[in-house]
Amino acid sequence: MDDLLNSLVNKGLRGETPTRDEALAVLRTTDDDLLDVVAAAGKVRRRWFGKRVKLNYLVNLKSGLCPEDCSYCSQRLGSEAGILKYTWLKPEEAAEAAAAGVQGGAKRVCVVASGRGPTDRDIDRVSKTIGAIKERNEDVEVCACLGLLSDGQAERLRQAGADAYNHNLNTSESTYGDICTTHTYEDRVETVKQARGAGLSPCSGLIAGMGETDEDLVEVAFSLRGLDADSVPVNFLLPFEGTPLAEEWNLTPQRALRILAMVRFVCPDVEVRLAAGREVHLRSLQPLALHLANSLFLGDYLTSEGQAGKADLEMIADSGFEVEGAETTTLPEHRREESGAAPHERVAVRLRGTGTELPPNA
Numbered sequence: 464m465d466d467l468l469n470s471l472v473n474k475g476l477r478g479e480t481p482t483r484d485e486a487l488a489v490l491r492t493t494d495d496d497l498l499d500v501v502a503a504a505g506k507v508r509r510r511w512f513g514k515r516v517k518l519n520y521l522v523n524l525k526s527g528l529c530p531e532d533c534s535y536c537s538q539r540l541g542s543e544a545g546i547l548k549y550t551w552l553k554p555e556e557a558a559e560a561a562a563a564g565v566q567g568g569a570k571r572v573c574v575v576a577s578g579r580g581p582t583d584r585d586i587d588r589v590s591k592t593i594g595a596i597k598e599r600n601e602d603v604e605v606c607a608c609l610g611l612l613s614d615g616q617a618e619r620l621r622q623a624g625a626d627a628y629n630h631n632l633n634t635s636e637s638t639y640g641d642i643c644t645t646h647t648y649e650d651r652v653e654t655v656k657q658a659r660g661a662g663l664s665p666c667s668g669l670i671a672g673m674g675e676t677d678e679d680l681v682e683v684a685f686s687l688r689g690l691d692a693d694s695v696p697v698n699f700l701l702p703f704e705g706t707p708l709a710e711e712w713n714l715t716p717q718r719a720l721r722i723l724a725m726v727r728f729v730c731p732d733v734e735v736r737l738a739a740g741r742e743v744h745l746r747s748l749q750p751l752a753l754h755l756a757n758s759l760f761l762g763d764y765l766t767s768e769g770q771a772g773k774a775d776l777e778m779i780a781d782s783g784f785e786v787e788g789a790e791t792t793t794l795p796e797h798r799r800e801e802s803g804a805a806p807h808e809r810v811a812v813r814l815r816g817t818g819t820e821l822p823p824n825a
């Protein structure tokens with residue numbers, strides 16, 4: 464155990480990725496070793512992000528009514544989950560919601576719409592929304608999450624002022640077909656690449672707890688490293704009634720921490736974000752997760768009940784961490800672009816020994 468953790472810490476401090484076997488071994492450690500694993504991954508987290516916690520706030524622009532069949536999603540085709548269903552918030556309404564998040568300390572606002580992907584008219588709408596948000600909150604980063612992108616749409620979002628684009632890989636390529644049949648893993652990879660190509664900071668993460676194997680989790684973490692995502696949201700499945708995964712309660716708080724530690728070791732110098740399901744699955748161990756992740760969604764997100772923003776801020780302060788201010792750049796210097804351009808235009812600098820080849824189909 465000591466050898467494994469020493470190797471992981473040494474690599475993480477150098478910004479290097481572990482071997483897949485080492486990543487797998489993290490997931491297979493016992494509960495007795497949990498605090499040692501958290502402490503080791505915590506060293507890597509502090510090396511690259513200090514005690515800073517970046518807050519993100521989610522604004523749902525459009526909810527439900529999706530034609531896709533992602534089995535984890537309460538908004539999927541035919542979902543019987545009792546969620547709000549509505550079409551497009553007006554730009555001013557979205558800007559108002561965003562302002563509430565910024566007031567709570569959020570540095571990034573994520574504008575999310577359900578659906579397979581946006582039409583060009585939707586891009587017009589979202590562009591206006593981004594404009595309205597930036598008008599009220601000049602310094603806030605805006606990340607769009609609108610599904611699969613068609614040619615030219617990422618560029619239009621970038622021109623409208625978007626800083627980042629989120630599209631999760633969710634699970635390993637080998638099991639993607641088990642969770643969704645209406646689009647493919649390759650479609651998702653392609654959208655992340657389009658976002659990057661347009662100068663948007665790529666945000667892409669995973670969902671744990673869908674019945675996947677340890678190997679699947681390691682595979683998707685390495686794929687995200689291979690795609691060079693700047694931020695990696697780690698979601699824990701919320702098994703919504705009325706969806707095919709309603710019975711999948713597979714996670715314990717300890718397992719959730721091991722998953723976060725594994726992702727931190729595989730992606731040592733990128734923003735690892737606590738996302739959906741953190742309250743339900745980490746429960747009273749949430750403060751320990753701050754030693755692994757350097758970012759979280761504040762308050763409510765998507766259709767689930769989130770912890771109130773105030774409680775998050777107290778948890779951060781009580782755990783000895785601090786909210787990252789607008790003046791601080793989240794990513795370590797070597798990941799920012801050279802010569803002082805904006806973060807989303809940065810040239811990714813690959814680190815030594817990352818072993819981060821793109822997936823064969825990417």
Ligand code: SF4
Pocket residue numbers: 529530531532533536537538539540576577578579610
């Ligand atoms: S495309 Fe998005 S909104 Fe639609 S079912 Fe899949 S995850 Fe849910």
